[in-house]
Amino acid sequence: xxxxxxxxxxxxxxxxxxDRAPVVTAKGQFAVAEQIxxxxxxxxxxxxxxxxLAQLLTPLALETPIPxxxxxxxxxxxxxxxxxxxxDNPTRLAPPPxx
Numbered sequence: 864x865x866x867x868x869x870x871x872x873x874x875x876x877x878x879x880x881x882d883r884a885p886v887v888t889a890k891g892q893f894a895v896a897e898q899i900x901x902x903x904x905x906x907x908x909x910x911x912x913x914x915x916l917a918q919l920l921t922p923l924a925l926e927t928p929i930p931x932x933x934x935x936x937x938x939x940x941x942x943x944x945x946x947x948x949x950x951d952n953p954t955r956l957a958p959p960p961x962x
Contacts, residue, residue, distance in 0.1 A: 873899040874920045875908075876929070878941060884928035885937050887920060909947045911940050 873896035875889035889899050903910055916936050920929065929937055 869893075870896040870900050872896050872914065872917045872921065874917045875899055875903065876920075876937065876940075878937075882928070884931075884934070885941070886928050887923045887925055890921060890923075890925070909944050911943055913940060916940065 872892050873890065874887060876885045877888045878885040891899055900910060913936075916933075919933060919936070923929065
């Protein structure tokens with residue numbers, strides 16, 4: 864997704880200390896998707912475009928951990944996020960620890 868295109872679908876995930884798996888924290892289509900992306904940009908969260916993964920995550924309820932069959936796909940996105948964050952902050956040696 865470039866700055867000129869508007870997202871049709873957006874999913875936000877959290878994977879923090881204490882989470883046993885990544886959790887869906889926001890999702891929406893069209894105007895709601897635009898707001899999710901806008902808010903993520905405002906707070907410096909990297910945006911990764913993966914329409915196929917977004918479609919797979921759409922049926923999940925908010926605050927629901929992702930199912931085990933999606934771990935690998937989401938892990939690839941999280942690895943990309945950590946890489947982008949480290950590139951922006953070279954002193955960061957590793958992703959935050961998970962409980």
